[in-house]
Amino acid sequence: MKTLFSAISCFFTLLFFGQQTSKNLIPFVKPIIGTQRMGHVYPGATAPFGMVQLSPDTDTIPYAVNGKYNPDVYRYCAGYQYDDKTIVGFSHTHFSGTGHSDLGDFLIMPTIGNLQLNPGTATAPSKGFRSTFSHENELAEAGYYKVKLDDHNITAELTASTRVGMHQYTFPKTDQAHIILDLMAGIYNYDEKNVWTYIRVVNDTLVTGYKQTNGWARTRTIYFAMSFSKPFKNYGQKNFDEKQVYRGFWRKFDQEDNFPEIAGKKIRMFFDFDTEANEKIKVKFALSPVSQKNALQNLTEEIPHWDFEKVKKQTQNSWNQELNKIQVDASPDDKTNFYTAMYHAFITPTVYQDRNGEYKGLDQDVHQANGFTNYTTFSLWDTYRTLHPLFNILQPKRNADMVASMLAHYDQSSLHMLPIWSHHANDNWCMSGYHSVSVIADAILKGTYTGDAEAALNACVITARKSNYEGIGYYIDKGYIPAEKSGISVSNTLEYAYDDWTIAQLAKKLNKTDIYNEFILRSENWRNNFNPVSGFMEPKLANGTFKKDFDAYSTHGQGFIEGNSWNYSFFVPHNPDALVTIMGGKKQFGKKLDTLFTMHLSDAFFAETEDITRDGIIGGYVHGNEPAHHVVYLYNWADQPWKTQERVRQILKMQYKPTPDGLGGNDDCGQMSAWYIFSSMGFYPVAPGSLEYAIGSPLITNAIIHLENGKTFEVATQNQSETNPYVKKIILNGKTLERYYITHDEIMNGGKITFIMSSKK
Template identity: 70%
Template sequence: MKRIIFSLFCYAAIPAMAQTGGGLTKYVNPLIGTERMGHVYPGATVPFGMVQLSPDTDTIPYEMNGRYNGDVYKYCAGYQYTDKTIVGFSHTHFSGTGHSDLGDFLVMPTMGKLQLNPGTADHPETGYRSRFSHDNEVARAGYYKVKLDDDNIIAELTATNRVGLHQYTFPAKGDAHIILDMMSGIYNYKEKNVWTFIRVENDTLITGWRQTNGWARTRIEYFAMAFSKPFKQYGHEKYDRQVYRGFWGKFDNSKNFPEMAGHQIRAYFDFDVNAGEKVLVKMALSPVSTEGALKNMKAELPGWDFAAVRQQADQLWEKELAKIKVNTISADDKVNFYTAMYHAFINPTTYMDVDGQYRGLDMNIHKANGFTNYTTFSLWDTYRALHPFFNLIQPKRNADMVQSMMAHFDQSAQHMLPVWSHYANENWCMIGYHAVSVIADAIVKGNTPFDANKALDACVTTARHRTYDGLGYYMDKGYVPEDKSGSSVSKTLEYAYDDWAIAQAAKKLGRDDIYNEFIKRSLNYKNVYDPVSGFMRPKLDNGEFRKEFDALKTHGQGFIEGNAWNYSLYVPQYPEDMIEMMGGKKRFAIHLDSLFTMHLPDEFFAETEDITRDGIIGNYVHGNEPSHHTVYLYNYTTTPWQTQSRVRMILKKMYRPTSDGLGGNDDCGQMSAWYIFSSLGFYPIAPGSGQYSLGSPAIVDATLHLENGNTFTVETKNQSDKNVYVSKVELNGVKLDRKYITHEEIMKGGKIVFYMSAKPNKRA
């Protein structure tokens, strides 16, 4: 999900990675995509970790001068590469989203005079923030290091699943402070702290919690924070003077008082340090309680060996990255590939304590029995390629994610599967009910260590929820009327795909009644196609197409994050029927050519808020997910070789090993999953079909190490940057006379060989 702003590509070099170790993690550069719209963070986390410990380069007030501050979009991940200062290091972050939240428990080390306000980017000396240089910054998988120039402090970060570990090296003897800012956060403009609480347990341990009301309306997070040496004193700023009136006024509770509570708390802990001394901080998180946070700390990080924890994080990433061993044409391609795998394996995130307890959607405490509970489901994005990638490479984790969705359904007052959920909250962001696609894809592919029929029932209940987002109109009329519910064409098309996915799962399970109901609903895409204009078009409640229509615009035209050119191609479940409906293979190929080559005037970008030159090739919007399958539609036309050349073109233009190297929000790994699949030479245009459409692999060779013990190898012959066309494909030594391979063929193991050429094979 994205909110895109007008901008132009610029290229920024990023510093070379620290080359430690000989494994695959040396090819991961977390700084890729940290500039502009990639919205990823460079800090320390482990695969699918509950802690995302990362620097925040600014903290944007949720409101300025009584008006919405648009920069909250810029700081969805808390970090922008072009910024010159760091405010501190917080413990929760989204990766690549188009909406802001999290940024919990910001920690910052300082020396000298104590300052308890963050200061400004122009004048960091007025607060606790610090200037920094990318020349003194290192970002690797599971590790981050930076020099805080204002106090010459070296900050290093690493993490376990549930615990963040800081190591601060102080440059001189003197007074040192570690600030805990409970006010700071990565918010949308309406978010605010509901309440914060800190309890000083002893001179090395504090606990507490924080509740916020914003994108997630009732989000609460607990922590336990430990120091490697005792602090000599502590206190906090009285930002909430009103909470200290009455009986609490008997105490001077601003200093060395063991309980701090209020809407706005910034605490400090003072230390005497020597030159070169290292002070370490552990921050364990829990969705349940401070007791849970302490248990997590004891279980995962009982000691203080920073190097050992960093090495352990590196090994965890090495294990996950090694599931695909790839050789590439260039070193840059290898960095792009493994950084994409890194980003794909960040979200969804673990959301439970070591004992399995977690906070549910009903705000009660539940226990995950037999599965890991996950959160951060950006499903409008990730159902397309990320979850199919998990079904291939991470099937056990994906099955756990499905069970997490089922727990969400059981706890939902609306009796619905998640739409966009995080931290025991449903945000209802974007459209469709795409959890059903994730579940159906798992069922069709046989990845069901759960009650598949119960999961299908949850899909059906969700899809019959008449009060949800125009769904009642859709069920009655076969389309969503634009005058009754906005973004109506997009909703109709996405509902139709989701219904098809339900039908495929029902077919697999022998549920004929469900299959018949939803296969009929899956044809509703036809009801918003206008043969006169040749586009999908908004239809009114009276059955007529709306007269005012501009195929290039988005707002008010019945679409979301796309226009009629993009969404008219969104019938992934029936590509052949869609092409025939739109005039046949030759005419459709011309339509695709126009999409990629047309020139959009400057005034188009100026007048349309959510379309930008970022992530766009012609009118093809790679930076927005509804277009991700589009290039593979050439396979169903008279010019299938165009899939091959354009895939390779998109890979080069939209993904680069630079700070601005992502052509759009990574969206919790969806953009990265597209890159991985397309680099390997195949892509799931319709999850739930069990098929992968063939493209043009950009690798020399790759070996997929599957969880069932089999290996599947992708090999290319005559590979080069110029040889982007495929003259022949062989599967296990036999020529493949179709434009797809199946999930079953991959899972059995074997080898697919692509013979590459500088010229298209127009007879294939």
């Protein structure tokens, strides 16, 4: 009895303590940040790492016009652009901050008046079901979105649990209220003939079905269950292959009555209601990667009621729990930037399994996740750099599950490859490198992933020896990829070399000497693309000579992806000491970094890049793309740490703002945001796979990191101000730190680091 009483007392003590220490951080999250220009984030509702991303789409743009790529689609990677004046509907799946897209599944739009089953256009919204809206009547919060649809006099509200989106539409009085389900809509709007949909009307409040697409993901199937809070009085659909409205589909039945099964390539459905003034009709929309049955189970178990405010509160409580993992003091704008960055960092990767643990694997079979939660949306070329290292501190359990998900992907791959850029049981093979190995090695070396480390190493090694993939065979044989064989030969060589170093570190930990020797040797292949005459990384021909007509400023035809030689020439994060030496020593290296940050790029450069990266550029440093994200910290290796400090502050202030255009480039599934979180606290993982974090210049006044192991690590500053960007002294756990890095163990063991700031270098 005493034991029971003690347990109860302990529970309420912890509960009280949690209530006392937890802060309401929702007001500091502004999902609208980054929705203008090239941030490519969405403002709608999602739960932390949620499978549902329920958000407004302001347009659907054809991927091709007259058979040619349409460059306008790039603006709509997240479905929403702040400058647009109309909303076409609310769909349930979105990427956050990417430079490519897919998804935009199951678009819902409430309307009144005469039924219209085409979306209209931005210039003529009244000719379709879209509506104008005003940002004055729009509210975006973590887990909640609200907007007034002016043309229909309907207020739309959205929230979401992990697997279920919940809509609440407040209608005027009318006998012509409609809720449209558009099964043709999709971000990038690939050829609709590559879509097949099936819908089953179970009763007058429940609809289930699925959608198959062939887009960026070659074969993607997503199932749904849709439930209404009020019975619809009528329903129907238009099959746009048939050019006619039908109440059913199968020709042997009465097509004028509501028929319960519908299938086709180009279908939009509608559901009719009578409504009183200010009547709320609610919709619950659950997703599943496996089946309609599982979607229905997700719906009934995750949101078994119709209390919209309860779902909103639960989701925002979940967000508060995640946001409180770091409690910061900073200026109002910096605090908004910080917590919005945390919000964006905790959106992806996304859960990809049902409540019963089932998910669809890369082999398109149904699998059971045993002992882990399965995740998808791995934009690894971006996120290995900073996001996954951040998870090793703030989300170790989730990151361990992400590693387990990558290894499951490997087991299901007929090619025996770890994921490159994977989502929804597909791999898009996008970008260069095989950066799963960095995430896996970093997680094992830092003690995050405690599964079978030897099996993980084996998967990394087999992936890195895949001679028929993206020039790896040439890389192994020659130590570089010939320019004749790949348009991104230099990028691939440099990124493979880094990845190989992480494999070597893992092999060393596991005492696999033969593997260590193989991959530590491969990790030095970056030297083969360095031209000592020019001092740059350059494309090399198969005969061993450097390619002629080299241009260090050009982003085209020089062997690089999303960058030029000025940015990639510093991409040796795993061996910066050797890079400093090969570039002529610390003084010369520092001067070259200075030139990178102060040069003036010509209009011809921006014309060549089609203005995509203009937002994220300082001098020649491209913060809007990832290859140079570590570069500002390299001044530490040139014995000029004050330049790292002043440039970090410059980037934090110039590239991140609490405004709709406040991201200086694609957020890339949280990578840009993770860079902000680390850098504003004063340290950064230059080379994941290393246990060291380079020191920069903290922007915050104070931060307390609440670790999953129950300990806290505090970052404190003295004399903090905008005019004091320089670090005069560092005190770690009461002792002066005589180095410009801290270790992973020093963070995870808890403690306190104090930065004493100054206006003097």
